[in-house]
Amino acid sequence: MCRGAVLESVVHLEIITGTSDFYLKKETAAAIGKFDGVHIGHRRLLDEILARKADGLAACVFTFDPAPAVLFGGSDDGELTTRDEKRILFERMGVDILIEFPLNSVTAAMEPEDFAREILAERMQVRFLAAGSDLSFGNKGKGDAALLRKLGPELGFSVNIIDKVCVDSRQVSSTCVREQVEAGNMELTERLLGMPYMIAGEVVTGSRLGRTLGFPTVNVLPGERKLLPPNGVYFSQVRCRGKLYRAISNVGYKPTVTEERVMGVESFLYDFDREVYGESIEVYLLAFRRPERQFEGIEALKKQLQEDIAVGAMYGSENIS
Numbered sequence: 001m002c003r004g005a006v007l008e009s010v011v012h013l014e015i016i017t018g019t020s021d022f023y024l025k026k027e028t029a030a031a032i033g034k035f036d037g038v039h040i041g042h043r044r045l046l047d048e049i050l051a052r053k054a055d056g057l058a059a060c061v062f063t064f065d066p067a068p069a070v071l072f073g074g075s076d077d078g079e080l081t082t083r084d085e086k087r088i089l090f091e092r093m094g095v096d097i098l099i100e101f102p103l104n105s106v107t108a109a110m111e112p113e114d115f116a117r118e119i120l121a122e123r124m125q126v127r128f129l130a131a132g133s134d135l136s137f138g139n140k141g142k143g144d145a146a147l148l149r150k151l152g153p154e155l156g157f158s159v160n161i162i163d164k165v166c167v168d169s170r171q172v173s174s175t176c177v178r179e180q181v182e183a184g185n186m187e188l189t190e191r192l193l194g195m196p197y198m199i200a201g202e203v204v205t206g207s208r209l210g211r212t213l214g215f216p217t218v219n220v221l222p223g224e225r226k227l228l229p230p231n232g233v234y235f236s237q238v239r240c241r242g243k244l245y246r247a248i249s250n251v252g253y254k255p256t257v258t259e260e261r262v263m264g265v266e267s268f269l270y271d272f273d274r275e276v277y278g279e280s281i282e283v284y285l286l287a288f289r290r291p292e293r294q295f296e297g298i299e300a301l302k303k304q305l306q307e308d309i310a311v312g313a314m315y316g317s318e319n320i321s
Contacts, residue, residue: 128157218266235315236267240281
């Protein structure tokens with residue numbers, strides 16, 4: 001089992017994206033937020049709405065696309081979780097409906113009261129709402145948790161405002177997680193996320209050098225906005241065709257074998273040798289092994305790969321099932 005990974009029962013996820021013109025036919029328990037990283041604070045919100053499924057409510061996640069920081073601030077911060085990765089996680093957790101609400105100059109200008117009435121109460125049929133204590137929404141971010149608490153009873157839904165979760169006396173936030181990823185501290189990143197850091201994507205054709213050297217690998221090209229840890233080799237796990245494999249992954253440009261500056265994630269999977277080009281996989285980074293560097297030649301690279309793979313075979317074997 002992938003350490004801390006989301007492995008709950010999968011339901012079909014209904015996705016509403018690219019439109020503000022929708023109407024849900026079923027009453028919902030909804031969580032609202034950015035959900036970048038889907039960290040343990042976010043999971044508190046999700047646990048709340050998933051628990052309401054027992055009351056006959058559909059579990060619904062409402063998020064903005066793009067995030068407010070991108071629309072208003074031109075944020076260059078990388079994404080901890082891409083849109084596709086969020087979809088994977090929400091579906092695996094058991095969320096029924098995901099609304100990727102288009103954020104633009106028109107929708108961002110909605111007054112908070114109108115948003116609560118027209119979107120939450122009328123279109124989403126919210127009967128229970130979970131949100132973080134730092135929530136802001138509506139025109140100029142004037143809507144907040146206090147306003148929701150006030151409006152909820154009038155509009156027919158109860159509101160649960162969740163306080164920040166702390167780890168090592170520090171509040172967990174997307175910013176906090178981002179700092180650990182950028183530092184390559186994957187163990188603490190895992191604690192903050194409740195699962196190892198994930199990079200999902202489609203397997204693309206590489207140079208096939210690994211196969212020539214006796215180490216066949218799978219290659220994924222992360223999205224342009226995906227936040228990656230420092231270039232280097234990581235102990236990892238890979239989910240492929242519904243099964244988890246122990247692995248070792250290189251994040252970077254592979255300078256010994258190519259001069260092309262294409263950022264990729266290349267993984268060697270233990271006990272795996274299949275053609276999976278074009279298939280979707282998930283790479284989970286567990287711990288930093290060594291920085292990426294350029295070797296004198298292919299033989300030096302091969303020797304280092306043999307050492308990396310031997311060490312990786314011993315890492316975390318007790319965490320696999």
